[in-house]
Amino acid sequence: MKHSHPAFEAVKPNLGSSFTSLKFLKNENIKSHVWHYHPEIELIFVCGGSGKRQIGSNISYFSDGDLVLMGTNLPHCGMTNENTNNDYEMVIQFKPDFLGEEIWNLPEMQKITNLLEKAKSGIVFSENIKKDVGLKITEMHESSSLDRLMKFIKILEELASTQEYRILNAGKYYLQTQVEDNERINHIFNYVKDHFKDQITLEEISDLASMKVPSFCRYFKKITNKTFTQFVNEYRITHSLKLLAEQPLSITDVCFESGFNNFSYFNKTFKEYTGKSPSQYRKEFNFLLD
Numbered sequence: 033m034k035h036s037h038p039a040f041e042a043v044k045p046n047l048g049s050s051f052t053s054l055k056f057l058k059n060e061n062i063k064s065h066v067w068h069y070h071p072e073i074e075l076i077f078v079c080g081g082s083g084k085r086q087i088g089s090n091i092s093y094f095s096d097g098d099l100v101l102m103g104t105n106l107p108h109c110g111m112t113n114e115n116t117n118n119d120y121e122m123v124i125q126f127k128p129d130f131l132g133e134e135i136w137n138l139p140e141m142q143k144i145t146n147l148l149e150k151a152k153s154g155i156v157f158s159e160n161i162k163k164d165v166g167l168k169i170t171e172m173h174e175s176s177s178l179d180r181l182m183k184f185i186k187i188l189e190e191l192a193s194t195q196e197y198r199i200l201n202a203g204k205y206y207l208q209t210q211v212e213d214n215e216r217i218n219h220i221f222n223y224v225k226d227h228f229k230d231q232i233t234l235e236e237i238s239d240l241a242s243m244k245v246p247s248f249c250r251y252f253k254k255i256t257n258k259t260f261t262q263f264v265n266e267y268r269i270t271h272s273l274k275l276l277a278e279q280p281l282s283i284t285d286v287c288f289e290s291g292f293n294n295f296s297y298f299n300k301t302f303k304e305y306t307g308k309s310p311s312q313y314r315k316e317f318n319f320l321l322d
Contacts, residue, residue, distance in 0.1 A: 049180065051126035053173045058118060067222055069107040072125040073151060075187075076100050077166040078111055081118025082277060084270055085111050086225070087154040089256035090200040091266050093273040095317075099162040100200075101191065103152035104128055107218055109225075115278075122169045124184070144185075147192035154200035161196050201257070216241055217255050228267045229291040234260065268292060269305045276314045283310045 052072070067086075082095040087108045097118065102108055104127075112121050128148065136145045147155075157165070165187055172183040191197075223240055224232065237260060238248035252260050272290040275281055284295060287310075292298035302310050 049177075050130045051124065051181075051184065053180065053184075054123040054125075055170075055173055056112070056121040056123065058120060067107060067109040067218060067225070069105050070125070071104050072127050073104055073148060074102045074108075075124040075169070075191075076102075076111060077122040077162070077169045078116070079119040079121070079166060079170075081112065081116040082274070083112065083116040083118075084274055085109070086221070088201040089221070089258060089263060090154060091263075091270045092156070092200070093270045093277070094156075095277060096159075097162060097166065099157040099166060101147070101151045101155045101157075103148065103154070106152065106154055107221075108154075122166070122173060124169065143192040144188045147188065150199060155197050156200055157191065157194070158196035161191070161194050165190060217252075220252070224264055224267055228264060228271065229289070231291075231293065232264060264291075265301050266305065269302055272298070272302065272310065273306075273313070276310060277317050283314075286310065 076098065078094070078098040080097050082093070085092055085094060085098065085100070085108070087100065087102055088106055098111065112118050135141055168183065168187050168190075172180055172187065175183055220237060220241055223237065234245050234248070238245045241248050241251070243251060249260065252258075252263070256263060258266070268291040272286050272292075275286045275289055276283075279286075281289065287295050287298040290298070292301070299309060302308075302313075306313055308316070
């Protein structure tokens with residue numbers, strides 16, 4: 033299914049709760065591939081599996097599960113689908129004021145307040161944090177009423193206390209611009225998502241955005257903090273990481289399946305993004321699995 037702009041997702045808290053806690057078993061989260069946004073902050077834990085995700089203008093490949101925190105109205109898609117082979121996915125959604133406005137001004141909540149501010153750009157947590165907090169999220173989901181709430185606050189405190197994380201969007205890409213800007217940039221993202229294996233010219237994508245090429249280049253860099261070529265290459269390299277890790281294809285086939293039409297350029301770009309050659313990446317990835 034194709035969307036010209038991110039779909040708005042209406043989120044309702046669990047009955048008798050101030051926030052939403054959902055557990056999807058393997059292949060159940062059929063909406064995860066849809067480019068969407070919502071005013072709720074979202075914490076996602078994927079237990080096992082590997083795949084691609086796009087959060088704002090960041091496209092990444094994850095393996096052996098994932099733990100990400102996304103701020104309000106930050107468009108995203110990916111995480112899990114029928115090819116991810118994850119065990120299950122936990123999705124926690126909560127409004128910024130789900131505990132009331134005043135509580136965030138308390139000194140005890142300052143670290144969590146800072147965490148939620150960083151989440152506007154998207155945060156991915158390290159392996160150690162992912163495993164530890166992932167288990168606590170699952171345990172929290174099985175709890176009830178006040179106990180669930182208290183465990184959730186402790187989870188947020190733990191995430192706010194670690195330095196083992198990475199900000200996904202260097203610039204502040206989130207939906208606080210004009211509505212027409214939101215629709216335009218996400219129309220572009222959707223087009224790349226559907227056509228990254230094809231050759232996409234600047235003239236073609238500028239025309240899609242109803243802009244002249246120079247204006248489009250300035251606009252795209254301002255919104256995403258990347259050139260359009262960098263963005264498309266990142267999408268293609270992320271896809272190649274997935275193929276190298278999951279498919280028994282030759283590296284030449286991976287190159288062309290990822291949208292590159294020049295093998296030497298693929299090798300050069302791959303090394304720029306990963307610091308390794310494709311063959312080295314595959315060898316190290318397989319070594320970790322053995």
